[in-house]
Amino acid sequence: MDAIVVEDLRKRYGDVQALNGVSFRVSEGEVFGLLGPNGAGKTTTVKVLATLTKPDSGRAEVVMQDVVKDPDGVRRTIGYVPQGSGVDRDATGRENLTLQGRIQGMGGAELKKRVDELLDLVGIEDASDRVVRGYSGGMKRRLDVALGLVHRPRVVYLDEPTTGLDPEARVSMWDELGRIAGRESLTILLTTHYLEEADHLANRLAIVSRGQVVVEGTPSELKRSLEGDSVIVELSDGNSPDARRIIESLDGVRDVRAEGRQLRSRVDHGARAIPQILTALDRNGIAVEAVDSHRPSLDDVYLHYTGRDFREEDEAATE
Amino acid sequence: MSVARDTWYMVGRQARNLMREPIWIALLVIQPLVWLTLYGQLFKRVVNLPGGGFGTASYITFLAPAIVVMNAFFGGTWSGMAMIADLDRDVIPRFLATPVSRFALVASQVVRAALISIIQGLIILVIALPLGVSIHAGFAGWLVILLAAGLVAAPFAALSTAIALLTRKEATMIAVANFIGLPLLFVSSTLIALDQMPHWMQVTARYNPVNWGVIGARQVVLPGTDWASVGEHLGLLFALTLATTGLATWTFRAYQRSL
Numbered sequence: 001m002d003a004i005v006v007e008d009l010r011k012r013y014g015d016v017q018a019l020n021g022v023s024f025r026v027s028e029g030e031v032f033g034l035l036g037p038n039g040a041g042k043t044t045t046v047k048v049l050a051t052l053t054k055p056d057s058g059r060a061e062v063v064m065q066d067v068v069k070d071p072d073g074v075r076r077t078i079g080y081v082p083q084g085s086g087v088d089r090d091a092t093g094r095e096n097l098t099l100q101g102r103i104q105g106m107g108g109a110e111l112k113k114r115v116d117e118l119l120d121l122v123g124i125e126d127a128s129d130r131v132v133r134g135y136s137g138g139m140k141r142r143l144d145v146a147l148g149l150v151h152r153p154r155v156v157y158l159d160e161p162t163t164g165l166d167p168e169a170r171v172s173m174w175d176e177l178g179r180i181a182g183r184e185s186l187t188i189l190l191t192t193h194y195l196e197e198a199d200h201l202a203n204r205l206a207i208v209s210r211g212q213v214v215v216e217g218t219p220s221e222l223k224r225s226l227e228g229d230s231v232i233v234e235l236s237d238g239n240s241p242d243a244r245r246i247i248e249s250l251d252g253v254r255d256v257r258a259e260g261r262q263l264r265s266r267v268d269h270g271a272r273a274i275p276q277i278l279t280a281l282d283r284n285g286i287a288v289e290a291v292d293s294h295r296p297s298l299d300d301v302y303l304h305y306t307g308r309d310f311r312e313e314d315e316a317a318t319e
Numbered sequence: 320m321s322v323a324r325d326t327w328y329m330v331g332r333q334a335r336n337l338m339r340e341p342i343w344i345a346l347l348v349i350q351p352l353v354w355l356t357l358y359g360q361l362f363k364r365v366v367n368l369p370g371g372g373f374g375t376a377s378y379i380t381f382l383a384p385a386i387v388v389m390n391a392f393f394g395g396t397w398s399g400m401a402m403i404a405d406l407d408r409d410v411i412p413r414f415l416a417t418p419v420s421r422f423a424l425v426a427s428q429v430v431r432a433a434l435i436s437i438i439q440g441l442i443i444l445v446i447a448l449p450l451g452v453s454i455h456a457g458f459a460g461w462l463v464i465l466l467a468a469g470l471v472a473a474p475f476a477a478l479s480t481a482i483a484l485l486t487r488k489e490a491t492m493i494a495v496a497n498f499i500g501l502p503l504l505f506v507s508s509t510l511i512a513l514d515q516m517p518h519w520m521q522v523t524a525r526y527n528p529v530n531w532g533v534i535g536a537r538q539v540v541l542p543g544t545d546w547a548s549v550g551e552h553l554g555l556l557f558a559l560t561l562a563t564t565g566l567a568t569w570t571f572r573a574y575q576r577s578l
Contacts, residue, residue: 050416053578075418086413088405090336102328103419105321131339147413 003028003155003187004049009058011044018044019055020211026204028154031181031188033202035195035298037314041211042191043083046159049189050080062155076104079148079156083163085140086147087132093119093143094128097150104151111150118146121183122176138169142176149180155187162197174200193314195298207302209313214305219298226296226304228254229270233263233277236287243286250276259309261289270294325420329427337431344435348442351390355447358382358510365511372514374541383447384454384464384536385509390443391436391468392503392529395475396496398432399483406487406574415575425480425567429560432476433469440468452540460539463549470556471532477563484567484574503529508537531555 004026011019019041026032034042047053048060051071059066065073087096094115101111119125122142127135132143141161148156161177162170178201181188192198198205199219206216215222231253235243239258247263248256252273255266267273270293281288302310337344359379366373366381373381405411414424444454444464454460482495504510506523507530513521524530535552538544 047578050412052412052415053575072418075416078416080413080416082409082412082416084407084409086409088332088336088410089408090339091332095332095335099328099332100413100417103325103414103417105418 001028002026003030003063004032004189005059005061006045006049007059009045009048009055009060011048011053011055017211019048019058021058022208022211022213024206024213024216026187026189028187029185031190031201031203033198033205034189034191034208035193035198035202035205035302036191036208037193037310037316040193040208042193042208043159045208046080046157046189046191049074050078050157051075076151077154079151079153081144081148081156081158081161083159085144087140087143089133090131092129092131093124093135093146096132096143097146100147101150106151114150114152118149121149121180122146136169137165138173141165141169141173145177145180149184149186152184153186155189158188158190160191160193162192162194170194170197177201195302195310199298207298207305209302209306209308215301222298222301223296226266226300228266228268229273229293229295230297230300231265231267231270231273231277232292233265233281233288234261234290235263235281236289239263240286242284243281246280246284246286247277250280253277255304257303266296266300267293321418322420322422325423326426326430329419329423330430333427333431334434337435344438345442347394347435348390348439348446351386351439351443352446354389355379355382355386355443356450359450362510365515368515370514372512374512374537374543377451379447379450380452380540381512381537382510383444383450383452384467384540385507385533386447387440387443387464387468388471388529388532388536389504389509390439391433391472391532392475393496393500394436394439395432395472396479396500397492398428398435398472398476399479399481399492400489401431402428402480402483403487403489403492406483412578415571421571422564422568425477425564425571428480429473429476429564429567432472432479436468436472437465440465454540455542456539456544460544463539463553464536467532467536467553467556470553470560471529473560474528474556474563477560477567481563481567481570484570487574503527506530508533528556528559 002025007023009019009022022041022045036042048055049062049067051067051074054068062074063077067074097115097118101114119128122145124139124142127139132140162173165173190201204218206213238261244256244258244263247253247265252268253265257264274291274293278288299310359382363378366376366378375381482492506520507527513524531552535549538549
């Protein structure tokens with residue numbers, strides 16, 4: 001069964017077409033990632049699915065409830081972990097969780113037990129009676145996630161769950177989220193602009209760019225669809241059209257792109273292609289500083305399907 | 320039913336956070352106390368002006384209930400700042416993704432502002448006693464003054480919350496609070512008897528909610544309390560509270576459209 005159905009969502013803010021026909025489906029129990037640079041439309045999609053904002057057109061359903069026609073039904077079904085920390089900083093972790101449970105209609109011993117369980121699940125039981133103001137970024141984010149889970153929702157949205165965390169806290173958050181996904185038998189919709197995060201957490205993902213889903217599949221399917229490895233050659237004297245022509249002329253080398261001092265290309269087999277490339281360059285007197293080959297990453301997938309570099313686009317949107 | 324329950328929970332959140340820093344409530348009383356003592360001294364002799372209309376020979380007795388109301392008014396106009404903090408920190412979006420009543424979110428802001436004003440009003444009155452203020456209507460008088468404080472804070476808190484939801488900018492809040500603050504204060508009988516004001520100000524003051532609160536609170540301090548007038552003015556404030564709270568709840572729609 002599909003837990004989330006999104007069909008041709010469109011939304012415009014002034015001059016900006018934030019959503020330009022987003023469509024995807026998420027099966028029950030799946031961890032589905034929306035991956036894209038800042039400004040791609042991920043957060044807007046989640047806001048529509050969380051009933052915070054209405055789409056201009058298109059349809060979105062969560063467990064067969066329409067987000068526009070039955071917002072209260074959707075609100076009871078979902079847990080929403082917003083991008084900024086949505087916790088009340090003047091209350092303790094326990095008070096935050098208890099209030100969240102109450103407004104979702106829980107109470108009494110059941111709620112008390114659930115709050116204890118969640119404090120334990122996200123690993124902040126020692127800080128549960130301290131005011132959140134004194135929590136570290138990682139602890140605050142864990143509490144955010146717990147807040148989204150209190151009423152045992154069937155679907156949880158995690159909007160950029162690790163943005164702003166240091167690398168160490170990010171990795172431990174991934175472990176946490178992995179455990180939660182297993183224990184609570186949830187459908188999770190995750191947005192992220194970290195390729196590693198999508199790779200690590202999502203069973204399936206959609207790459208979003210400029211308000212549209214560009215491609216959808218499991219991380220390994222997407223990488224396999226590129227066929228072959230990436231080879232990156234860094235030239236000592238910088239890039240030149242000659243070097244590019246030489247590499248392009250070799251058998252089995254595709255998609256050659258110049259990026260700064262580097263030439264990136266796609267080959268059937270990295271280990272076999274590297275000696276050929278190096279020999280050809282050497283024969284033409286072009287010095288090579290470094291060479292690297294790797295299996296396709298989601299970076300490469302993004303580049304392949306959108307024709308744009310992920311990091312450049314992400315940074316451009318942030319500025 | 321669930322609206323009442325949600326409001327109770329949300330008010331509980333506000334009250335708990337407030338009680339966590341009680342010193343803050345007390346510190347905010349310093350400014351009205353400066354008004355009380357400074358103006359109390361400075362304008363001591365205005366009660367002797369020809370034309371009168373003060374109803375008492377003690378200016379500080381005339382002033383004290385009005386300072387409680389003035390403090391409530393200022394507190395109310397600034398209270399939208401708490402809503403802006405909740406919006407900035409994504410607390411409100413988190414609540415809006417639950418079935419919680421939108422009215423409860425606004426009402427809790429209004430009740431918080433009213434509670435703060437009542438607590439501060441009590442502190443101001445207690446300090447005013449040794450300065451020579453006596454409340455003629457006794458215990459019922461205390462209750463009326465504190466009720467007036469709450470009912471003046473409430474509609475301005477609702478408006479302030481509405482402005483917070485519409486603009487989401489602290490700078491705008493500050494501008495609006497400053498813009499309405501002093502005019503409404505001076506077009507009221509807070510500092511001086513209505514009889515001493517130019518005619519047009521007397522007429523304008525009739526429509527000023529701050530003045531409604533001042534009239535209600537002052538009636539019980541002076542001898543010869545007109546209880547019908549107290550009821551009428553507090554009733555007007557209550558009606559205004561309902562209307563402005565309704566308006567602020569409605570602005571949630573405008574806020575959500577901008578999300």
